[in-house]
Every structure is written in C-alpha cells, then in structure tokens.
Amino acid sequence: xxxxxxxxxxxxxxxxxxxxxxxxxxxxxxxxxxxxxxxxxxxxxxxxxxxxxxxxxxxxxxxxxxxxxxxxxxxxxxxxxxxxxxxxxxxxxxxxxxxxxxxxxxxxxxxxxxxxxxxxxxxxxxxxxxxxxxxxxxxxxxxxxxxxxxxxxxxxxxxxxxxxxxxxxxxxxxxxxxxxxx
Numbered sequence: 001x002x003x004x005x006x007x008x009x010x011x012x013x014x015x016x017x018x019x020x021x022x023x024x025x026x027x028x029x030x031x032x033x034x035x036x037x038x039x040x041x042x043x044x045x046x047x048x049x050x051x052x053x054x055x056x057x058x059x060x061x062x063x064x065x066x067x068x069x070x071x072x073x074x075x076x077x078x079x080x081x082x083x084x085x086x087x088x089x090x091x092x093x094x095x096x097x098x099x100x101x102x103x104x105x106x107x108x109x110x111x112x113x114x115x116x117x118x119x120x121x122x123x124x125x126x127x128x129x130x131x132x133x134x135x136x137x138x139x140x141x142x143x144x145x146x147x148x149x150x151x152x153x154x155x156x157x158x159x160x161x162x163x164x165x166x167x168x169x170x171x172x173x174x175x176x177x178x179x180x181x182x
Contacts, residue, residue, distance in 0.1 A: 007067060010058050018058060022051055028068070028139065029075045035134040036079040038123040046082055050075040065148055072139065072149040076131050083127050121171040129164035132157055 003024070009017035029050050034043035053074050061070050122130055131150060135141040143161075147154045 003067060004063075007058070007061065011061070018055060021058075022055065025054075025068070025071050026051060029071065032072060032075050032134055032139060033079050035119075035122060035138050036076065036127075036130055037083060038119065042082060046075065046078050050078050053078070066145065069141075069145050069149040072135060072141070072145075073151065076135070076150060080127050080131065117172060121168050124171060125164055125167055128152075129160050129167065132160045133164045133168070136161060 003021070006017045006021050006024075010021055026047065030043055030047040033046035033050070034040065037043050037046060050071075054071060057074075061067065122133060125133060128150070132146055135146045135149060136143075141149065143154060143157050146152075147157045150157070152160075
C-alpha cells in the first residue's frame with residue numbers, strides 16, 4: 001500500500017494500516033530523537049512518546065503537510081520539551097567492537113573519535129540550531145520541510161543553519177587543521 005493509502009486507512013480506523021505506518025517511521029523518529037537529545041535512553045523515551053502521539057492523533061493529520069514533516073514536527077517538539085526539562089548530564093557510551101586487523105582498529109578508533117566529537121559538538125548547539133541541523137543533515141530534509149516541521153519561517157531556518165554551521169566549525173576546528181581530538 002502507498003503511504004497516502006495507509007494514512008487514509010489508518011484515519012478510518014484500520015489498525016493494521018496504522019501499525020504499518022508506525023513501523024515505517026519508527027527508525028526516523030528514533031534517529032531524530034537521538035541526535036537532538038544525545039543519549040539512547042532519552043531518545044527511546046521520546047521516540048515512544050512520539051509514536052504514541054502519532055497513534056492517537058493520526059485523525060488530525062491533514063494532507064496540506066507532508067506526512068514526514070508532520071511526524072518530524074511531533075518528535076522534534078517532544079525532544080525540545082524533554083531537552084528543556086532535563087538537567088545537564090554527560091553521557092559516555094561504550095561500544096564493543098570486533099576488529100579484524102590493526103588497520104581496522106586504527107580506522108575504527110579514528111571513526112569513533114570523529115563521530116563522538118561531531119555528536120558532542122551537535123549537543124553543544126542551542127536546541128533550535130540542533131533541531132535544524134538534525135533535520136537537514138541527518139534526516140535530509142529540505143529547507144522548506146524543516147520550516148514546516150518546526151513551524152518556522154524559511155529565513156529563520158536558513159539563519160539557524162548558518163549560525164549552527166559557524167558554531168560547529170568553531171567547535172570542530174581541530175579537524176580543519178588536520179588533527180583529531182583525543
């Protein structure tokens with residue numbers, strides 16, 4: 001079934017169609033929540049809350065907005081609310097990696113540092129800047145889709161992205177010099 005057919009069926013009370021829709025979006029919802037909130041547990045909570053809200057509010061969805069932007073608006077708003085309510089914490093995640101050679105080990109370590117540094121830099125951004133970065137670069141949303149998802153004017157989205165890129169550039173300046181933080 002095509003997404004629009006699933007939406008119509010779900011709005012008409014077809015539980016299977018609604019479950020299919022939720023399964024199709026759950027990875028995107030979690031990914032957005034993770035990159036905005038910065039830790040797995042909060043992201044899982046926010047994603048679950050977003051999926052429940054989508055489940056209970058599917059009948060309020062109107063075709064004038066793309067379904068994915070409607071969904072992202074819900075998850076982003078939930079994450080911003082959670083972000084405002086929580087106390088600052090520092091999370092350190094440990095990853096169990098299996099390596100096949102010394103070169104793989106070096107590549108994996110460098111990749112892990114880079115990914116960790118980027119995640120930490122994104123976490124340091126103000127919440128609205130973080131949201132537009134996540135939607136643009138991790139969810140591949142257009143500027144218009146971001147504006148619609150966050151209910152912001154297009155020029156505000158462009159401004160937030162510009163400022164966020166400047167902040168990320170400053171936070172990740174070691175990489176511009178060819179170094180890796182460690």
